[in-house]
Amino acid sequence: MFDNTDRTELSAMGEFGLINHLAQHFSPSNPNTVMGIGDDCAVIDKGDHFALVTTEILQEGINFDLSFHPLKHLGYKAISMVISDIYAMNGLAEQVLVGIGLSNRFSLEAVEELYAGMQLACEHFGVDLVGGDTSTSRGGLLISLTAVGRVDKQKICYRKGAKESDLLVVTGDLGGAYMGLQILEREKKVFLEVPTMQPDIAQYDYIVGRQLRADARKDIIDQFNIMGIIPTSMIDVSDGVASELFHLAKASGVGFHVYEEKLPIDTQTVDTALAFDLNPSIVALNGGEDFELLFTLSQKDYESIKNMPDFTVIGHVTEQSGKNLLISKSGNQFDIKAQGWPDSQKD
Missing domain, CATH: 3.90.650.10 (PurM-like C-terminal domain)
Incomplete structure (x- = not known):
């Protein structure tokens, strides 16, 4: 249970401390959830293979600066970033979903430029963009991505598994x-x-x-x-x-x-x-x-x-x-x- 009564500043915990604190409150209850929080991807048993699922958030002013980052390059990079987690599990990415938050300073042509970069990346890596969501943003451009992939059960790589002298x-x-x-x-x-x-x-x-x-x-x-x-x-x-x-x-x-x-x-x-x-x-x-x-x-x-x-x-x-x-x-x-x-x- 989340029962803290005192205010704790996030800066006092750090990124990894926050993730660990939140993760301790969640454990898988479905038998096909092989790996939940704690690796580059969640791992789900699909019978003859494992499905891999991962997500990324990119926020203007935190993760990118549009004063020098072309939107087309940003779109390509965003796809590349999220599917990189799939490859880290020794899998292959198959689908991505993209949610974006936009302010009225963006034109249709600007959004098209962003998605043109995503399209190039999808074509290059053999990935399908299959859905997403759009919303209004008051804090600059926000991009949320989810990638889905697969890996043979005998080929999956986790963060765990390293042995002495490897x-x-x-x-x-x-x-x-x-x-x-x-x-x-x-x-x-x-x-x-x-x-x-x-x-x-x-x-x-x-x-x-x-x-x-x-x-x-x-x-x-x-x-x-x-x-x-x-x-x-x-x-x-x-x-x-x-x-x-x-x-x-x-x-x-x-x-x-x-x-x-x-x-x-x-x-x-x-x-x-x-x-x-x-x-x-x-x-x-x-x-x-x-x-x-x-x-x-x-x-x-x-x-x-x-x-x-x-x-x-x-x-x-x-x-x-x-x-x-x-x-x-x-x-x-x-x-x-x-x-x-x-x-x-x-x-």
């Missing part, structure tokens, strides 16, 4: 989306101060693209199926590697050693981070919105991935539950701290 692997590169955001916010500030100044983002094309138009890693799931690989645990990198490690460690009852020298960081990300007086490794661990896949893998599968350019082994699993350490290039050890309230546009 390899820790990440796809793609890290930190680019965060540094792209820094560039866009810098150029916005310059424009507001000097409206005649044109944005200077051509040399940052890769990282700006990582921020504006995310791509969920369906291709990785396709590669897993071709190679016959099933990760022992998996999560998508939406809030940053540090936060995702926290989830994997908690669910699996393990710890991780991450090696700084192994973190895959694009040269454009490195150069931009240094120009902003930021440590590229910290950016890679805490940046968020890369939508890569972070997973653990049995050592016996290493030979299958060692020459694959999209896979980087960045560490391994330890038996020290909840103890996540970064091993620096100089050999020093540092605790990896999970970040809460990871929304990219928050103050």
Whole structure:
């Protein structure tokens, strides 16, 4: 029962604390609910397979800034974000539903531009947009998305399942989306101060693209199926590697050693981070919105991935539950701290 009588500020709990507090009041009662709150998707037993269901909310001023985020790119990114959770369970997305809250500052043409981006994403990922809802909003554009997918029962991946000595692997590169955001916010500030100044983002094309138009890693799931690989645990990198490690460690009852020298960081990300007086490794661990896949893998599968350019082994699993350490290039050890309230546009 919800019987608190005192006022508790949400900031005192943090994002993860709030989720855990609410989740303890709900437990599945239907026999076909395999997994409720606590993973990237809810898992429902459909007999010959598992159905996967997940949801995302994007709010203007918190998750995106329309002063520099084109609506078409935003529509594409929104679909990519929600189906990324399906891929994190080793499944394939099939349907999405989209609810939007709109103010009267939006024209029909603007809404069409948003949905044109969604249509492109649906076509690219083979997903059907099958419904949704619309409402008036007084606080800017609001987008609520639900994705439905499926996975073979023997192939499903949860956050739990990582075992001592498993390899820790990440796809793609890290930190680019965060540094792209820094560039866009810098150029916005310059424009507001000097409206005649044109944005200077051509040399940052890769990282700006990582921020504006995310791509969920369906291709990785396709590669897993071709190679016959099933990760022992998996999560998508939406809030940053540090936060995702926290989830994997908690669910699996393990710890991780991450090696700084192994973190895959694009040269454009490195150069931009240094120009902003930021440590590229910290950016890679805490940046968020890369939508890569972070997973653990049995050592016996290493030979299958060692020459694959999209896979980087960045560490391994330890038996020290909840103890996540970064091993620096100089050999020093540092605790990896999970970040809460990871929304990219928050103050």
